Amino acid sequence: MVDMPVVELDTTMGAIVIELNEEKAPKTVENFLNYVKSGHYDGTIFHRIIDGFMIQGGGMDADMNEKGTNAPIENEADNGLKNDAGTLAMARTQDPHSATSQFFVNVKDNDFLNHTGKNAQGWGYTVFGKVTSGMDVIEKMKGVPTGRFGMHADVPKEAVIINSATIVSE
């Protein structure tokens, strides 16, 4: 049995503990841990929150400036893991292999995000972990008031900040 790395996110709304599935998403987990170790996630916010869908963060600071990232990683959404409520997945652009640092927590079973085929429409979003503690924090987060910020929509009116991301066990 491979040990699953555990990371704790200390946020302004509470602590969230996540378990990463290194076996099923090795490249994604390695990429994520690199960002954690370099302190990239410290000071980033959950900048896109849509109740009934997902909460997304890990890319912008509290002033909505995008932080620099490393090279994009390969999509591993064909690993069989589903975008069910409580799972963590990588955010990306339309390009299936464009994920860098941003991730999101599904707050519902989002079947339509799952891998259906290796084509632009069907690649899906890589699930690489799940929330093991702090779902109550996620529940609180998903209901925060949001609005527009420049060209961004669904931005929390009051910043939801990740003070620090630390590796609990590797």
Add this chain to the structure above:
Amino acid sequence: MQNFNHLITTRPHEVRQLLISDLHLSPEEPALVQAFLALLDDCLALPALKRLFILGDWFEVWLGDDAYLTLLEDERQTHWLTPLIAKLKQLRIDGCEILVMHGNRDFLLGQPFCNLFGGEIIYEPYILSVEQQSYRLEHGDALCTDDKKYQFFRKIMRHRLTQWYLLNKSLEKRLAIADKMRQKSQQNNTTKAAYIMDVSEDAVTQAIDNSDALLHGHTHRPQIHQVKNSSDTAEPKIRYVLGDWRLLDKETRQPKVSAVIGAITTDIEANIDSNTNNANFGLVEFKFLV
């Protein structure tokens, strides 16, 4: 009536919710399908669109989700529904909710099909709150209470057991049943008086009683009506009727698809926590040059 294109090019940030119905899409109507895909492209370009309501008769006929869900990957690639699902999925990923209500043609449409694009089945009557106002949304066929024959038929068709029975038949058998039903309906419609094929005043008064306004489709008679309020001193309530999607000027060099749809717009500076009435609810004409 305001033009949809004009609305989205002059005030894109203000378009918050859109309501459509009675598209009657099928592979036999490629122009209507293209028009719907064009509407979805417009939706994808709107930066603040939060909800798209599809209020019934989205499809001309729906034999069951399995007709699409049991298709193999390469069969799906060439299916007419696939581009629709792809655009709807992208719309959902962009943050817009897609809410689907049954009509009298597509009452067998299920949540499994909607899961393909992150859509949600909603049931009538659906009460939509827009700031201080409550809008009652329904397909409209339940309001045609003067058509007793139809209401009896509807009661049977919408029953869980009937649907269970139908969905247990092979797709081939269901297609045959649907064809027969459509034939019978067309025959009956030729002998029915026009008045019973529209909503009845009593049904409307009753429906609108607990809401500030009523919106429906089904009758294919788009219009905004004033409905007398039950209390004499109050202002009349409003009944919005969405239009069906029509292919016009078929024999000319420039055929076009036209549809009357609903749009909810708010002031770009509107604060959702404020008590002021910044929202506007109206009907606009969507036009697509084929």
